[in-house]
Amino acid sequence: EMQLVQSGGGLVQSGGSLRLSCVASGFTFSSSWMAWVRQAPGKGLEFVTNINVDDSHAGYLDSVKGRFTISRDNAKNSLYLQMNDLRDEDTAVYYCARDPAYAAFDVWGQGVMVTVS
Amino acid sequence: VVLTQLPLSLSVTLGQPASISCRSSQSLLHSDGNTHLHWFQQRPGQSPRRLIYRVSNRDSGVPDRFSGSGSGTDFTLKISSVEAEDVGIYYCLHGANWPTFGQGTTVDI
Secondary structure, eight states, X not given: OOEEEEEOOEEEOTTOOEEEEEEEESSOGGGOEEEEEEEOTXXXXXXXXXXXXXXXXXXXXXXXXXXXXXXXXXXXXXXXXXXXXXXXXXXXXXXXXXXXXXXXXXXXXXXXXXXXX | OOEEEEOSEEEOOTTSOEEEEEEESSOOBOTTSOBOEEEEEEXXXXXXXXXXXXXXXXXXXXXXXXXXXXXXXXXXXXXSSOOGGGOEEEXXXXXXXSOEEOOOEEEEO
């Protein structure tokens, strides 16, 4: 069974940092583009960033550029999101997802809550 | 690209059909000949789940009461006979260039 298990959410002060992790199983992680999608409380889904298979290309939502960094460790089947200089508007549930092609996200993590206050 | 879903909220009687529209500000036909428009379901308290990819391809395990159709700028997700487990929020997503979600349509009974 394809699965993504997330960790690392929590409460952080404005200007603080947090690192989210996402561990994959049941599929070939090293061959998969991956992404982070977030959902602010009571709001819709918002694409944040994605990364290609060898960590050589990533795209970022304008509002997080320069503050968030996506990375991966294929040896550990793990995806990360380093979030620095967090702002109140970054408060959301963050989901990791597998992107088989053109954002057709077919596997999702359980989501972790990030609260900036 | 801006995706506009209508209606934003839909109250349906069990066993009755439901239809959700997703309209794009520009044609979603990609240069590769495909249209990368997908549909997701998010049940209360759960992660999103993909239902339909590339307009009309239903995912494995998705009941056949769900169907997707459309082309160009107009797309539709249909539920032929709504069941209680279909309650949730439905999102369309355009996946080419910068992935963009529609606002979501809340379906309740």
